[in-house]
Amino acid sequence: MAGVRNSEEIDINGASDDVFSPKPPESTEECQESCTFEAPDDSEVQERKLAGETQLPSTNDTAQNEINEELDDSKEYNTEEFENAEMLAKNPDDDEDLYMYEENANYEEEVQQVEHEECDDNREDRSRTSNASQLARNLKKRSIKWNSHLRSMSVQVSDSSLIEKAKTLAPLFSSGKHKGQAGRIGVFGGSIEFTGAPYFSSITALKVGADLSYVFTIKDAAVVIKSYSPELMVLPFLDDPDAINKIKPWLDRLHVALLGPGMGRADSTKQTFEAIICLCRSKNKPLIIDADGLFFVAQNPDILKDYPAPVILTPNKAEFARIVGDSNLEGPKVERAKPFLEKTGPSVTIFCKDAEDEIITLGNTIKLTGGGSGRRCGGQGDMLGGAMSTFLTWALEKNLPPAVACFAASKLTRDCNAQGFVKHGRSLVVTDMIQEIHSVFQENFELK
Ligand SMILES: NC(=O)C1=CN([C@@H]2O[C@H](COP(=O)(O)OP(=O)(O)OC[C@H]3O[C@@H](n4cnc5c(N)ncnc54)[C@H](OP(=O)(O)O)[C@@H]3O)[C@@H](O)[C@H]2O)[C@@H](O)CC1
Ligand SMILES: Nc1ncnc2c1ncn2[C@@H]1O[C@H](COP(=O)(O)OP(=O)(O)OP(=O)(O)O)[C@@H](O)[C@H]1O
Known part of the structure; x- marks a missing residue:
């Protein structure tokens, strides 16, 4: 899953309007802006994942903190699963999307399970219910973010x-x-x-x-x-x-x-x-x-x-x-x-x-x-x-x-x-x- 390339093979001396001899952008940064088909901001996600980082980057600190909190929450909830996710994130390959998807699927399942449990146990364990609700909200938020990440991995x-x-x-x-x-x-x-x-x-x-x-x-x-x-x-x-x-x-x-x-x-x-x-x-x-x-x-x-x-x-x-x-x-x-x-x-x-x-x-x-x-x-x-x-x-x-x-x-x-x-x-x-x-x-x- 490579990022934008400043293709060396393109003839930089050719006419600029000809798709076969385009002028490549001068810097990688500029290239990312001009060449990404959609949601260019998220290309950083890929780069950082390739560099082995497990936390998703964000355009502002608040959003970053939110994501970090969610990651922390899920670590408490299911350490083994999170460790697997960390391992996968450190070894990005073709299966990276699969990993993203499976994470979403698992968490959505968990959300449903937690919500179901909330109903059953409502009268018996109110404090647990409130924790579960919080968790469900976090997991839903995280799932939405990861779905949007998937969309951003566009051509x-x-x-x-x-x-x-x-x-x-x-x-x-x-x-x-x-x-x-x-x-x-x-x-x-x-x-x-x-x-x-x-x-x-x-x-x-x-x-x-x-x-x-x-x-x-x-x-x-x-x-x-x-x-x-x-x-x-x-x-x-x-x-x-x-x-x-x-x-x-x-x-x-x-x-x-x-x-x-x-x-x-x-x-x-x-x-x-x-x-x-x-x-x-x-x-x-x-x-x-x-x-x-x-x-x-x-x-x-x-x-x-x-x-x-x-x-x-x-x-x-x-x-x-x-x-x-x-x-x-x-x-x-x-x-x-x-x-x-x-x-x-x-x-x-x-x-x-x-x-x-x-x-x-x-x-x-x-x-x-x-x-x-x-x-x-x-x-x-x-x-x-x-x-x-x-x-x-x-x-x-x-x-x-x-x-x-x-x-x-x-x-x-x-x-x-x-x-x-x-x-x-x-x-x-x-x-x-x-x-x-x-x-x-x-x-x-x-x-x-
Ligand atoms: N439902 C249907 O009717 C479908 C019908 N189809 C029709 O089937 C016919 C044969 O097509 P085809 O693609 O299997 O033949 P061909 O190119 O000789 O490949 C086989 C050899 O190439 C290799 N190989 C392939 N890709 C590779 C890669 N990316 N990177 C590396 N290696 C790669 C592969 O290697 P292997 O996996 O064996 O190691 C194998 O040796 C054709 O008419 C097509 O239209 C298909 O369209 C599917 C749906
Ligand atoms: N590793 C990959 N990552 C992302 N997209 C890929 C990858 N391999 C193929 N694709 C996408 O799928 C398209 C078709 O490639 P594929 O290798 O499946 O062709 P094919 O062997 O002719 O397929 P088939 O004969 O089964 O119809 C590619 O043009 C590309 O857009």
Whole structure:
């Protein structure tokens, strides 16, 4: 859970308004102010926790004292639990959010228990009741503070200009618009093994705000995917002997094609995948390529050479290593991506999914951190790809660069994960994250 970065990879000599060559803020302090998506004050909490401090910092002494008192109270109440909390706070890692959440859950349970006991014992033990009430109030206060801390761990970005641009992405509602104008997305994927992946992508594209979402899949997966949602239009063309001719008339209508989720890696699928890219090339169709689509790109990067429209590749760490032809999973990604990006040309952006998401173009990187939780459920990359498809449609409509869509998709996914985790904890699955889209979108991308 890193803080804001003053990314060294950004070209500081470039034009200031260009998201690919932004001027980094001069000091870390300034960077925190300009780059935090929300509640920048609380970034200090993270720094101090990383430094091993167990008490939460606050903007004023009174608040600090209040928190300290609460921590003292809870120590009296349950020393063992507090010691565990101290231990976790000294070892912050991916599980830190989990720790915060579990603390909240435990304390809320305790509050309920104490309140229940208050009722039962009311007549018998008035002094105990009054202590319990005080404790319950303290615990509630603490729980609220920790919830707000969780909210503050939101996405931070090393290029603040993306934040403002992302806020302008969503089209205004208007009775003059017809169905389809807010986005027609095509997701090409699904196989007999993986029917969930294209569903997560396409339903997310819709819920982010596209009007129409199509899934192009194989015959045996089509009925299954249709059964997940009547909102999706599912076309069983991918394994059709005449696949390209069947896809062609639909492709014209798409704003963005997302290729790869759950597609599988069969040789026959690879041929269809490459034929779809050629078709998209002939129609200047913007592309997002994910999952198994990246597996095919790794085998034949030339397929994207001098592509005439924006292409975003969305590898996870392992897929990134595969496309850049690198057996090493570590090291600065912007350097490792260079030979690949030189080969494909300037239309390609790589969005590398990781603890720290990175938007990489030739020689430049923008890093995104924060949000999320310790919970990594399968399908959140598919969700991100679907969100990115809709955001990319809108970005291109407004002549904004693909990086804005990348930022918006990352922000949305990470916040849906964080918010979903507060409700579901370890049980969080990607369907729960999708349920959070409306409120996260409302808070971050709707004009107020
Ligand atoms: N419900 C559904 O239908 C879903 C379907 N899905 C579909 O499944 C298909 C295969 O996708 P995939 O991601 O499992 O394949 P791939 O990239 O080869 O990864 C496997 C290898 O990479 C590694 N690895 C992965 N991430 C890493 C990381 N961050 N950091 C480090 N290592 C990492 C991992 O290593 P391991 O954990 O084994 O050590 C393993 O070796 C694809 O079509 C996709 O769309 C999914 O979308 C989920 C929901
Ligand atoms: N360690 C992490 N901390 C915070 N957020 C993360 C972390 N890892 C991933 N994410 C978020 O989840 C998004 C998807 O990443 P993930 O690694 O799950 O993709 P994926 O492997 O393609 O997923 P899937 O194939 O299951 O759909 C990332 O872009 C990022 O926003």
